[in-house]
Amino acid sequence: MSDAPLRAAGLECIRGDRLLFSGLNLNLSPSQLLQVEGANGAGKTSLLRVLAGLSRPAEGEVLWRGLDIQHNRAAYFTEMVYMGHAPGLKAELSPLENLKVSAALREGPADDARIEAALTRVGLGGFEDVPARGLSAGQKQRTALCRLLLNPVPLWILDEPFTALDVRGITLVRELLEAHLAEGGMALMTSHHALEVRGDCRSLNLS
Ligand SMILES: Nc1ncnc2c1ncn2[C@@H]1O[C@H](COP(=O)(O)OP(=O)(O)OP(=O)(O)O)[C@@H](O)[C@H]1O
Numbered sequence: 001m002s003d004a005p006l007r008a009a010g011l012e013c014i015r016g017d018r019l020l021f022s023g024l025n026l027n028l029s030p031s032q033l034l035q036v037e038g039a040n041g042a043g044k045t046s047l048l049r050v051l052a053g054l055s056r057p058a059e060g061e062v063l064w065r066g067l068d069i070q071h072n073r074a075a076y077f078t079e080m081v082y083m084g085h086a087p088g089l090k091a092e093l094s095p096l097e098n099l100k101v102s103a104a105l106r107e108g109p110a111d112d113a114r115i116e117a118a119l120t121r122v123g124l125g126g127f128e129d130v131p132a133r134g135l136s137a138g139q140k141q142r143t144a145l146c147r148l149l150l151n152p153v154p155l156w157i158l159d160e161p162f163t164a165l166d167v168r169g170i171t172l173v174r175e176l177l178e179a180h181l182a183e184g185g186m187a188l189m190t191s192h193h194a195l196e197v198r199g200d201c202r203s204l205n206l207s
Pocket residue numbers: 015016018020038039040041042043044045046047
């Protein structure tokens with residue numbers, strides 16, 4: 001049996017009256033990236049939500065370090081970050097405030113200097129105090145990416161992380177992924193962009 005930290009076996013997913021996939025197995029080991037590919041509507045987001053423990057499969061199980069994530073959600077959520085389609089920011093709060101709130105919800109109060117350094121790293125120096133409703137789509141996405149820097153966890157699950165990003169933003173995500181893999185992290189990702197990431201990269205096609 002594989003000793004990969006993330007293992008899924010026999011996954012089946014049905015949305016409405018459509019069977020999206022069945023009998024799906026996957027493993028993810030340290031320093032690996034798995035890119036989930038497929039046409040619009042193939043079930044990529046549905047699969048990522050199941051792997052993140054946000055929805056339940058019709059059949060099968062997802063194991064994290066050998067334990068079913070549905071029965072060990074609290075432990076799983078301390079070791080995994082999920083970034084969905086939407087950046088998930090409160091419109092009236094600034095990037096600094098949004099990140100303080102999300103850090104406080106996860107690992108306790110965060111220090112401003114660390115958050116400001118992360119915002120600078122993602123190219124948002126000078127925008128720390130602008131309410132999120134006044135940011136562009138790409139700037140909101142960059143704010144969301146800061147969560148990866150501020151909350152170092154082994155597993156990233158990223159649904160379309162390049163949404164709204166310009167060329168430099170796409171390079172930034174690639175660099176973050178490469179550093180994460182080099183440190184032994186794991187990542188699952190969907191993307192319609194072809195992306196060359198240095199490291200152990202695999203793909204799973206749902207079409
Ligand atoms: N809440 C829902 N209720 C019913 N069907 C849904 C729901 N959400 C998604 N679906 C259906 O499930 C299928 C897969 O959707 P999903 O979002 O997983 O696809 P995707 O591969 O991520 O697509 P895209 O590339 O467009 O983001 C689609 O046919 C969609 O219509």
